[in-house]
Amino acid sequence: MTTALRASAAPSTASGIGPQLKDAGLAALVAAVLLAPILGMETTPGPDGRLTLAFHFDLVAIGVVLVFLGRLALALFLRGRPPVRAREGGAVSAFVSRNAAWFGLAGLAFAIALPLLPFSSRYVIDVATTVVIYVMLGWGLNIVVGLAGLLDLGYVAFYAVGAYSYALFAQWFGFGFWMCLPIAGLLAATAGVLLGFPVLRLRGDYLAIVTLGFGEIIRLVLVNWYEVTGGPNGIADIPRPSFFGFPFTRNPAEGETAFHQLFGLEFSTLHRVIFLYYLALALALVTNLFVLRIRKLPIGRAWEALREDEIACKALGINPTNTKLTAFALGAMFGGFAGSFFATRQGFISPESFTFIESAIILAIVVLGGMGSQIGVVLAATVIVLLPELSRELETYRMLFFGAAMVLIMIWRPRGLLAHREPTLRLGTATGATSLSARGGGP
Amino acid sequence: MKTPILEIQHLTMRFGGLVAVDDLSFTAYREDVTAIIGPNGAGKTTVFNCLTGFYRPTAGQLTFHGHEGPVLLERLDGFRVPRHGLARTFQNIRxxxxxxxxxxxxxxxxxxxxxxxxxxxxxxxxxxxxxxxxxxxxxxxxxxxxxxxxxxxxxxxxxxxxxxxxxxxxxxxxxxxGPKLLCLDEPAAGLNPRETAELGELLLELRDRHAIAVLLIEHDMSLVMRIADHIVVLDYGRKIADGPPERIKRDPAVIKAYLGETEEEELPPEVAADLAAAGGG
Amino acid sequence: MAYFIQQLINGVALGMVYGLIAIGYSMVYGIIGMINFAHGEIYMIGAFVSIIAFTLLGMLGISWAPLALLLVLLVAIAITALYGWTVERIAYRPLRGSFRLAPLISAIGMSIFLQTYVQVTQGAKIKPLQPVVTGGFTFEDASGFTITISWIQILIAVLTLVLMAGFTWVITSTPLGRAQRACEQDLKMAALCGVDVDRTISLTFVIGAALAAVAGLMATLYYGVIDFFIGFLAGVKAFTAAVLGGIGSIPGAMLGGLVLGLAEAFWSGYFSIEYKDVAAFTILVVVLIFLPTGILGRPEVEKV
Incomplete structure (x- = not known):
C-alpha cells in the first residue's frame, strides 16, 4: 500500500505541472458547459410576458477561470501528499476537545455577560437570542444525528409541534409559558415516538427520506387545517412571557404588578428582550447539561455504539429499536422546547417558519460543527446565524454556502470540523473501584 | 456425565432455492470446546446466525440451557439472545x-x-x-x-x-x-502463530477456569485439533462427521470432503497440509 | 365515467414522468446501494435547461415545433447528463468507503447547493413557457362530458415507451449493462474481474440524469410553468415510486411511477387537491413500513 502511494507520488514531483494543467483545463471545460445555460442565460419575463434571456457570459467566464485556478491549486497542493483519511480531527480539534470545559466556561461567562456589555444594543441581543436558539436546536439534533447516527431530515417538525402546541394551549386554555413548556416538550416527544416506532427499523437512507416526508406532512397539515392552525395565516397574539407572573408591560392590568414596578426600574422594552435572551440561554444550558450527562450513561454509550455498528449491538443484547426511539424522542423533546420558546418570542407563528430549509440549516449546524461535538455546534450556529446578518446580500447566498460546505466537509472532515471525541470513561479515572478488584472482577 | 448446553435438532435454513444448512443435529456440552469445521460455504456461519437470532431458521429446534434455564433460540429476537448467556464474535470483526x-x-x-x-x-x-x-x-x-x-x-x-x-x-x-457459551467465528483468522497459540490458551482457560463453554468455527486445523474436545464437520450444509478429534482425523468422509474435491478443483494447500499434519500426529 | 377516464389519462401521463425520474433513483440505488438525494434537483435542472433552450431557440427564430423539440431534447439531455456526472464526481466518488452517513449528507448538501444555485442565477419567480405543443384529441360521451388526450400526453407516452425499450436493451445486451449488473451484485468482485467500476458508476449517474432531463422537459411542456423548487416534491414522489415498485428494479420504477401518478390524479380528482402531496408522502411512509421490498423487488438478506 505504502509503496503504491510512493510510486504514484514520485513521478508527479519529478515531472512538470503538465498533467495538473490538463486536468484543470478539463475541469474548466466542464464548468463552462455546466455554467453556460444556467448562470449564463437568465430567463426573465419580457415586455409581452413571454420569457426572454439576459446573458451573463462575463459571470460564466469568471466562474470558469475560478474553477481552473481552484482545480490547479488543489492538484498542486495535494501533489506528493498521501491521501489522508483522518478519522479523528486534527490537533486543533483535539486541543479544543480536551479543554472543552474551559472553552465552555469562557463561552458561558461571555454569554451571561453579553447583555451588560457596552456594545449590546437591542439588535445585538436579538441576534444573540437567535444564535442561542439554533445552538439549542443543534444540541437537540446532535443527540439524534451525532450520537445515535440517525439522519433526521424532518427535525423542524418537532420544532413546529412545540411552537403550535404552545400557541394553541396558550390560546385555548390560557396556560402560561412555564405550564406550556413541558406540555410542548412532551407532545413533541410523543410525535417523535409515534413517527419513530414504525420507521426506526428502516435502513439509514430510508429513515432520512421518511423523516423528510414526515416534516413535510406536518407542514402541509399546518397549512391546510384552517380550523385549528389558522392555515397559512398562522396564529397571532400568542401571549408573551412574563417574569414568573409579572408582565413586561408599561401599564399592567388591574391588580397586576409589572416587571419594572417590581424592581423599581424605569420601564423599558429592552427588559423583555434581555429576559428572553436569558430564558433561551437557560433552556440551552439545560439541554447541554442533559446531553453531557446522558452521554456518559449506558443509554448514551449505546447510542454511539449503534452509530458504529448496529449488528454488533444486537449481538450484545442491545435492543436497537428502543434505543433509537429514546434518542429520537429526546431529540424531539428539545426541539419542542425550542419551538415553544420560538412561539413566545415571536408572538406569531405560521407554517412558513417550519420549512425543509429550516431542517437543513439545523442539520448543517450539526454537520459543520462536528457530529457529537457540543462546542462545534456553538461555533457553527454562531457562524450560520451571523453570516446573513453581516450583510443582507449574503443571505441569498447563505444556502449556497451551506450546501457547498456540507459536501466539502464530508470529503475532508467526514466527522465534522471539531470531531475529536474524548472517551466517556477512562481506566485511569476508575481507581475508586480498586477495592472491588480484590473480590475478583471476573464472572 | 457431561451436561448439554446447546442442543441443535434438525436445523434447516433455506434462502430461496439454496439450502445453506440441511437437517443439522448435534449437541454441545458445558465442559467442552466444540469446533465446527468444514470447507468454505459449508454453512458454518449460517448456523451461528441462526443461533444468535440474525436468521430465522426454516425448520428445527435450538435448545439453549442458559442463565434462566432452557430456551428455544429460534423463537427469540436477535437482541434477546445474549441475555440468556450466549455471546458471539464475527468473521469480519465488528x-x-x-x-x-x-x-x-x-x-x-x-x-x-x-x-x-x-x-x-x-x-x-x-x-x-x-x-x-x-x-x-x-x-x-x-x-x-x-x-x-x-x-x-x-x-x-x-x-x-x-x-x-x-x-x-x-x-x-x-x-x-457474561456468557455461558461463547461462539467464535474464525477467531484465529489473520493471527500470527504466537497469537494463535495465545488464543488457544485463552479458550482452554475459559473452559477450565471460568466454566464458559466455547463453540468455534475455525479453519486452522492445528488449533482445532489441539484444543477442541468435540468436532462437528459440515459439508454443503450437512453434517458429515461428529466426534472427538482423534476420530475425525481418521474419518473417511472428512478426508474426502477436504481432499477428495480438490483433485479436480483448486487445491487449498494449507488445509491439506494442516490435515495431513494433524492426521499424522 | 368520462371523468374517470380523464383522470386515468392524466394519471398515466403524470405517472410516466415520475417513472422516468424513479429509474434514476432505482439504478443508482442498485449499483451503489444509496439514495441519490440530489436526483430531484437534477430533474429540476433538466426542466430549466429545457426552458432556457426553448427561449433561446425562440429568440433565434426557430419555431417549427418538431425541430425545436428535438433540439431542446438533445441539449437538455447533454447538459443535464453532465450535471449528473459532476454530482457523482464531487459528492459521491470521494466518499466511497467513508463512514455511513457521509455520502448521504454530502448528497443533501449537493441538493441544497443545486437548488440555491438555480434560485440565485435564475430568480425565485415561476417561469412560464409559451405553449409549444398544443391541441389534442377530444371525445364526447353521451352525457356531454368530454375526454381530452393532449398531444403532450401522447408525446410523453411515446417518448417514455421508446426510452424504456432502449433502456432495457442497454441493460440486457450491452457491455455497459453487463458491467452494471456485475456492479450491482458485488462492487469489489466486479472490480477484481476487470470491470471499470468508476466508469460504470459514472455512466449510471449519467443515464439517470439523462432520463431525468427528459422528465424535466416533459413536465415543463405539460405544466407550462416551473420554478427552482419543483425538484423537491418531484424527487420525493419519484423516490416513492421507486420504492413502491421495488428499488433496484427498472420495470418496478416505471410501475411504481404509474401507480403513484394514478393515485395522485384520482386523489386530486375525487378528494381534495390540498392534501394531494400529503397523500404521496403517506404512501411513501406506508410502503416503506409494510412493503419495504416493493412490488417487484427482491428481499434483502442481511449480511452478517
Missing part, C-alpha cells in the same frame, strides 16, 4: 471503531447497567448505586483486558488497534457480556 477499547467493553454490559441506572433516571441524578454498578462494570472490563493482554490499550480508539488485537478485543467484549 467493533465500535470510534469508541475506546474500554467503552467497547462497557457497552457489552449494557442491559445490566441500564437496569442499574434505573433506565437512565437514576443515572441522571448521579445515584450512588449506579456509580457502584459502573465501577463494577469497569472492573470486569479490566479483568478481561488483563486476561487478553490489552490492558495498556484500554483508553485507545478501538479502530486504532492492530488486527490481532482487534480480534482479541472482540472476544473480550463478548466475554464482558
Amino acid at each position: 467493533l465500535f471503531g470510534g469508541m475506546s477499547v474500554l467503552e467497547n467493553l462497557v457497552v457489552a454490559q449494557h442491559n445490566h447497567l441500564m437496569r442499574a441506572s434505573g433506565f437512565t433516571l437514576l443515572g441522571l441524578v448521579g445515584a450512588a448505586s449506579y456509580r457502584r454498578a459502573e465501577a463494577e462494570a469497569v472492573e470486569r472490563a479490566r479483568f478481561w483486558l488483563e486476561r487478553t493482554g490489552l490492558l495498556a490499550r484500554a483508553d485507545q480508539l478501538a479502530s486504532s488497534l492492530p488486527y490481532g488485537e482487534q480480534r482479541k478485543l472482540e472476544i473480550a467484549r463478548a466475554l464482558c457480556a
Whole structure:
C-alpha cells in the first residue's frame, strides 16, 4: 500500500505541472458547459410576458477561470501528499476537545455577560437570542444525528409541534409559558415516538427520506387545517412571557404588578428582550447539561455504539429499536422546547417558519460543527446565524454556502470540523473501584 | 456425565432455492470446546446466525440451557439472545471503531447497567448505586483486558488497534457480556502463530477456569485439533462427521470432503497440509 | 365515467414522468446501494435547461415545433447528463468507503447547493413557457362530458415507451449493462474481474440524469410553468415510486411511477387537491413500513 502511494507520488514531483494543467483545463471545460445555460442565460419575463434571456457570459467566464485556478491549486497542493483519511480531527480539534470545559466556561461567562456589555444594543441581543436558539436546536439534533447516527431530515417538525402546541394551549386554555413548556416538550416527544416506532427499523437512507416526508406532512397539515392552525395565516397574539407572573408591560392590568414596578426600574422594552435572551440561554444550558450527562450513561454509550455498528449491538443484547426511539424522542423533546420558546418570542407563528430549509440549516449546524461535538455546534450556529446578518446580500447566498460546505466537509472532515471525541470513561479515572478488584472482577 | 448446553435438532435454513444448512443435529456440552469445521460455504456461519437470532431458521429446534434455564433460540429476537448467556464474535470483526477499547467493553454490559441506572433516571441524578454498578462494570472490563493482554490499550480508539488485537478485543467484549457459551467465528483468522497459540490458551482457560463453554468455527486445523474436545464437520450444509478429534482425523468422509474435491478443483494447500499434519500426529 | 377516464389519462401521463425520474433513483440505488438525494434537483435542472433552450431557440427564430423539440431534447439531455456526472464526481466518488452517513449528507448538501444555485442565477419567480405543443384529441360521451388526450400526453407516452425499450436493451445486451449488473451484485468482485467500476458508476449517474432531463422537459411542456423548487416534491414522489415498485428494479420504477401518478390524479380528482402531496408522502411512509421490498423487488438478506 505504502509503496503504491510512493510510486504514484514520485513521478508527479519529478515531472512538470503538465498533467495538473490538463486536468484543470478539463475541469474548466466542464464548468463552462455546466455554467453556460444556467448562470449564463437568465430567463426573465419580457415586455409581452413571454420569457426572454439576459446573458451573463462575463459571470460564466469568471466562474470558469475560478474553477481552473481552484482545480490547479488543489492538484498542486495535494501533489506528493498521501491521501489522508483522518478519522479523528486534527490537533486543533483535539486541543479544543480536551479543554472543552474551559472553552465552555469562557463561552458561558461571555454569554451571561453579553447583555451588560457596552456594545449590546437591542439588535445585538436579538441576534444573540437567535444564535442561542439554533445552538439549542443543534444540541437537540446532535443527540439524534451525532450520537445515535440517525439522519433526521424532518427535525423542524418537532420544532413546529412545540411552537403550535404552545400557541394553541396558550390560546385555548390560557396556560402560561412555564405550564406550556413541558406540555410542548412532551407532545413533541410523543410525535417523535409515534413517527419513530414504525420507521426506526428502516435502513439509514430510508429513515432520512421518511423523516423528510414526515416534516413535510406536518407542514402541509399546518397549512391546510384552517380550523385549528389558522392555515397559512398562522396564529397571532400568542401571549408573551412574563417574569414568573409579572408582565413586561408599561401599564399592567388591574391588580397586576409589572416587571419594572417590581424592581423599581424605569420601564423599558429592552427588559423583555434581555429576559428572553436569558430564558433561551437557560433552556440551552439545560439541554447541554442533559446531553453531557446522558452521554456518559449506558443509554448514551449505546447510542454511539449503534452509530458504529448496529449488528454488533444486537449481538450484545442491545435492543436497537428502543434505543433509537429514546434518542429520537429526546431529540424531539428539545426541539419542542425550542419551538415553544420560538412561539413566545415571536408572538406569531405560521407554517412558513417550519420549512425543509429550516431542517437543513439545523442539520448543517450539526454537520459543520462536528457530529457529537457540543462546542462545534456553538461555533457553527454562531457562524450560520451571523453570516446573513453581516450583510443582507449574503443571505441569498447563505444556502449556497451551506450546501457547498456540507459536501466539502464530508470529503475532508467526514466527522465534522471539531470531531475529536474524548472517551466517556477512562481506566485511569476508575481507581475508586480498586477495592472491588480484590473480590475478583471476573464472572 | 457431561451436561448439554446447546442442543441443535434438525436445523434447516433455506434462502430461496439454496439450502445453506440441511437437517443439522448435534449437541454441545458445558465442559467442552466444540469446533465446527468444514470447507468454505459449508454453512458454518449460517448456523451461528441462526443461533444468535440474525436468521430465522426454516425448520428445527435450538435448545439453549442458559442463565434462566432452557430456551428455544429460534423463537427469540436477535437482541434477546445474549441475555440468556450466549455471546458471539464475527468473521469480519465488528467493533465500535470510534469508541475506546474500554467503552467497547462497557457497552457489552449494557442491559445490566441500564437496569442499574434505573433506565437512565437514576443515572441522571448521579445515584450512588449506579456509580457502584459502573465501577463494577469497569472492573470486569479490566479483568478481561488483563486476561487478553490489552490492558495498556484500554483508553485507545478501538479502530486504532492492530488486527490481532482487534480480534482479541472482540472476544473480550463478548466475554464482558457474561456468557455461558461463547461462539467464535474464525477467531484465529489473520493471527500470527504466537497469537494463535495465545488464543488457544485463552479458550482452554475459559473452559477450565471460568466454566464458559466455547463453540468455534475455525479453519486452522492445528488449533482445532489441539484444543477442541468435540468436532462437528459440515459439508454443503450437512453434517458429515461428529466426534472427538482423534476420530475425525481418521474419518473417511472428512478426508474426502477436504481432499477428495480438490483433485479436480483448486487445491487449498494449507488445509491439506494442516490435515495431513494433524492426521499424522 | 368520462371523468374517470380523464383522470386515468392524466394519471398515466403524470405517472410516466415520475417513472422516468424513479429509474434514476432505482439504478443508482442498485449499483451503489444509496439514495441519490440530489436526483430531484437534477430533474429540476433538466426542466430549466429545457426552458432556457426553448427561449433561446425562440429568440433565434426557430419555431417549427418538431425541430425545436428535438433540439431542446438533445441539449437538455447533454447538459443535464453532465450535471449528473459532476454530482457523482464531487459528492459521491470521494466518499466511497467513508463512514455511513457521509455520502448521504454530502448528497443533501449537493441538493441544497443545486437548488440555491438555480434560485440565485435564475430568480425565485415561476417561469412560464409559451405553449409549444398544443391541441389534442377530444371525445364526447353521451352525457356531454368530454375526454381530452393532449398531444403532450401522447408525446410523453411515446417518448417514455421508446426510452424504456432502449433502456432495457442497454441493460440486457450491452457491455455497459453487463458491467452494471456485475456492479450491482458485488462492487469489489466486479472490480477484481476487470470491470471499470468508476466508469460504470459514472455512466449510471449519467443515464439517470439523462432520463431525468427528459422528465424535466416533459413536465415543463405539460405544466407550462416551473420554478427552482419543483425538484423537491418531484424527487420525493419519484423516490416513492421507486420504492413502491421495488428499488433496484427498472420495470418496478416505471410501475411504481404509474401507480403513484394514478393515485395522485384520482386523489386530486375525487378528494381534495390540498392534501394531494400529503397523500404521496403517506404512501411513501406506508410502503416503506409494510412493503419495504416493493412490488417487484427482491428481499434483502442481511449480511452478517
